Amino acid sequence: MKIIKLLEGSELLYHVTSQDSMLGMLRTGGIQLADLRYSAWERGVMDNSHPSSSGKLYFLSMSRNRANEFSDGMLTAVGKQGLVFRICFSGRTLSKYGKVHPINYYGANDNRGEMEDRLVSDINLIPFSDFDYVDVLLPRGLSTTDYQRKLIKAVSERVRCRVFDNHKKFFSGRGDIEFDFDVEGEVNLGGNLFGDDGVAEIMIKYFEGGELTDDEKDELRRSKLFNILNTVNTGSEVGHRLRLVLRKAGVKDVKDMEDRLVKMLGGGK
Numbered sequence: 376m377k378i379i380k381l382l383e384g385s386e387l388l389y390h391v392t393s394q395d396s397m398l399g400m401l402r403t404g405g406i407q408l409a410d411l412r413y414s415a416w417e418r419g420v421m422d423n424s425h426p427s428s429s430g431k432l433y434f435l436s437m438s439r440n441r442a443n444e445f446s447d448g449m450l451t452a453v454g455k456q457g458l459v460f461r462i463c464f465s466g467r468t469l470s471k472y473g474k475v476h477p478i479n480y481y482g483a484n485d486n487r488g489e490m491e492d493r494l495v496s497d498i499n500l501i502p503f504s505d506f507d508y509v510d511v512l513l514p515r516g517l518s519t520t521d522y523q524r525k526l527i528k529a530v531s532e533r534v535r536c537r538v539f540d541n542h543k544k545f546f547s548g549r550g551d552i553e554f555d556f557d558v559e560g561e562v563n564l565g566g567n568l569f570g571d572d573g574v575a576e577i578m579i580k581y582f583e584g585g586e587l588t589d590d591e592k593d594e595l596r597r598s599k600l601f602n603i604l605n606t607v608n609t610g611s612e613v614g615h616r617l618r619l620v621l622r623k624a625g626v627k628d629v630k631d632m633e634d635r636l637v638k639m640l641g642g643g644k
Contacts, residue, residue: 408433
């Protein structure tokens, strides 16, 4: 029955992300889908399990469950100090972007008992206006920083938000707290550069042999490796162009890219 509902577009689906990724969404105006053209593994997963999706360019990984393996991993990775965001989509809204397919990502012998629900699409960005709502989990045992409060405020100005201070309540979707969204000041979205595409343009310039300005180097330092990897995987056209430039420059893998950037920036990772 759940699969029938999903195909009819009546289920809620969830995507969990970090505060760094949410900042990128604020800069681009929505969530960018990952690019299937860059990952032979992801392309193979889709072609083998759902051949009808062949030819689609982008995908977004989601779950029908608020509590799932990826959410657990996100809380372990960033939940002690950073905000965790859970974006809720209605299946009916997503249906205008493409089809949602259940994926046994970990293989038939896996015992997690959990499926990934994957949207495949020819569209690379879903705007905030098509989010149903966003749940926010505050850092465990810590007061939120001024930056985090401004970030939550910025998201709440674009989509309805609920805030949780306990991971059990966050997983259940019940027991959200009152949060003062009336915070003075605005979150810094990074100057004139626009989202992940801005970072991608800087990297294209560098790997094509161009000389970076101090401001461009500072933007790469600010982005850090996690966001740079998101940039490489972004579903935008400039992200795809970046991947072609990396290949032409002979960049062998993620570590090779990281080593070259660290050497150029003249600092630690």
